[in-house]
Amino acid sequence: MTASGTFGYGEEFMDFFDISCLGGVLVKGTTLEHREGNAYPRMAETPQGMLNAVGLQNKGVHYFAEHIYPRIKDYDTHMLVNVSGSTIEDYIKTAEVVNELDNIPGIELNISCPNVKEGGMAFGTSCPSAVSVVEAVRQVYKKHLMVKLSPNVTNIAEIAAAVEGAGADSISLINTLLGMAIDAKTRRPLLSTITGGLSGPAVKPVALRMVWQVAQAVKVPIVGMGGIMNTTDAIEFMLAGASAIQVGTANFIDPCVTEKIVKGLEAYCIENGFDKVSDLVGAMEV
Amino acid sequence: MKKYIDDFKVIQNERLNDEYVILTLKHPGKMPEMMPGQFVEVRVDNGPNTFLRRPISIHDVDVEANTMKLLVQEIGEGTRLMGKLNEGDICNLVYPLGNWFSLPEKPRVLLVGGGCGIAPLLYMGRHLKANGFKPQFLLGARSEDGLIALDAFRELGEVHTTTEDGSVGTKGYVIHHPVMRTQTPEIDQIYTCGPEAMMKVVAKYAKNNNIKCEVSLENHMACGFGACLCCIADTLDGHKCTCTDGPVFDSTYLKW
Ligand SMILES: Cc1cc2nc3c(=O)[nH]c(=O)nc-3n(C[C@H](O)[C@H](O)[C@H](O)COP(=O)(O)OP(=O)(O)OC[C@H]3O[C@@H](n4cnc5c(N)ncnc54)[C@H](O)[C@@H]3O)c2cc1C
Ligand SMILES: Cc1cc2nc3c(=O)[nH]c(=O)nc-3n(C[C@H](O)[C@H](O)[C@H](O)COP(=O)(O)O)c2cc1C
Ligand code: FES
DSSP states (O other): OOOOHHHHTTGGGGTTTTTGSSSSSEEEEEEOOOOOOOOOOOOOEEEEEEEOOOOOBBBOOOHIIIIIIIHHTSSSSSSEEEEOOOHHHHHHHHHHHHTOOOOEEEEETTTTOOGGOOOOOGGGHHHHHHHHHHHHHHHHOEEEEHHHHSSSSHHHHHHHHHHHHHHHHEEEEEEEEEEEETTTTTEEEESTTTEEEEESSGGGGHHHHHHHHHHHHHHHOOOEEESSHHHHHHHHHHHOOOOOEETTTHHHTTTTHHHHHHHHHHHHHTTTTTTSSGGGOOOHHH | OOOOOEEEEEEEEOOSSEEEEEEEEOOSSSSOOOOTTEEEEOOEEEEEOOOEEEEEEEOOETTTTTTEEEEEEOOSSHHHHHHHHHOOEEEEEEEEEEEEOOOOOSSSSSEEEEGGGGGGHHHHHHHHHHTOOOOOEEEEESGGOOOOOHHHHTTTEEEEEEEOOSSSSSOOOGGSSGGGGGGSSOEEEEEESSOOHHHHHHHHHHHHHTTTEEEEEEOOOOSSSSSSSEEEEEEEEEEETTTTTTEEEEEBOOOO
């Protein structure tokens, strides 16, 4: 699958390859209302990675349902909507709108956003707030509910178990790691927001560790991501316990990378005597 | 316009001075159409600090030879590595990206460039000439060293220059050149690319004199084709992507 915020609505990639080879596309982070996102600059390159502070720029879920959904609904892959919000009511209302869209088989609940009502702490950084938002959305959302965890926590396994208990059908991780960059020449931050989210190969060891820890703690399927650049990286996430993977930042460098990984996984299984890719899941030998 | 990802072969690396090179890249087959103002995203070497691609304008195109030229100013690790490419090396590009300069409605056209911002103006000049226009160029630099590729521009039209130290051309910034100082300007349309401060002054001049002005922005980019929303410019319609809605904007559309 392709990670939210890194693959547009899939359309941007159609010149490069046929996206029907993908298991799914996670469309851009979608909120209840239109959001302009943060000011420029929103991106800074860092060693083997990048910081972003896009700030969920999107036209809001109603615009999505009316104008974008009709364009993308017949794509021959699973189009999943990444849902974000600042209050539980936002999440509920957004999920309700997406629930009515027949060709969207699931949502990915991004609980890394700051909870405005509780002083801006991200929903995903404490068990009680994570549980309250997942339970609330579970009430109104009838299809596949994937919950995306923030890595900016002390004990990710605990949060994963809580989210599973609250009704998640699957768990995806990791969202970006909070980071920052400063220009020593100008003595100014490189992002308008000072801090931003780190992604790319720089975060891979952290992501892999978290996927493995969560795999020990939950029974629902895990979707792993964080710095996956090629087939080998994808296999490592599956060995750590991910049933599926998402690719984000790598799409910017090689827009065809996901097609290559799909083919690469097949080739790896043939070479190593696995009947199906799912045999790799959690197959790390210790 | 359809986008491609291809391995080009470096067939020439012409060093202009300490800071600038012109790379000539050959397409493996028949090169698709590209418009002036569009850019390419160059894969450097995926080293720790050159992980993302680098956006570089299309400097010139030779349709018959299936080649394109990139004018690269070495300002950091990525551009320095590009400057070291040798004949025969492979250079992977995602291209052609972004929108392009429009053709003018009226005949008198001025192209104003500074630094590596002169890059897209050569191809635009060629396009203008092919469409029957007589473009004039106004190129600015800190000193004589920074005024590059002048002969190529002279083949396409009249070239005016300014240098901050006065070593050649008019002393000062582009805005101090007589072509931009006349009471009744003899220009109908301006195209400009270069440092933002320069473009803002040019845009202001154009606005004050009722001249249509297109500017080409150089925002930092992660993808170059509309997938990340990192490259936004502030416009009358809110945030727009420099890589897909730009890099060329009408100057009055930008919130400058
Ligand atoms: C549409 C467009 C067209 C361009 N055309 C040309 C051209 O024809 N010739 C040329 O020499 N340069 C051009 N540039 C600028 C060029 O992209 C940067 O100089 C280059 O990315 C710097 O990389 P670096 O590794 O050498 O520098 P570093 O400063 O080490 O780069 C660090 C990071 O910042 C980014 N960055 C730094 N400066 C710029 C900049 N001015 N614009 C965009 N990103 C930047 C880099 O891409 C990289 O991610 C263009 C930029 C854009 C957006
Ligand atoms: C530019 C950019 C925008 C992103 N936008 C979103 C978003 O809207 N919602 C979300 O849940 N994650 C978002 N992410 C996080 C990615 O989906 C992914 O979790 C993260 O980048 C780690 O994977 P990677 O290293 O493969 O990129 C974004 C990441 C990037 C780089
Ligand atoms: S650089 Fe990614 S959207 Fe413009």
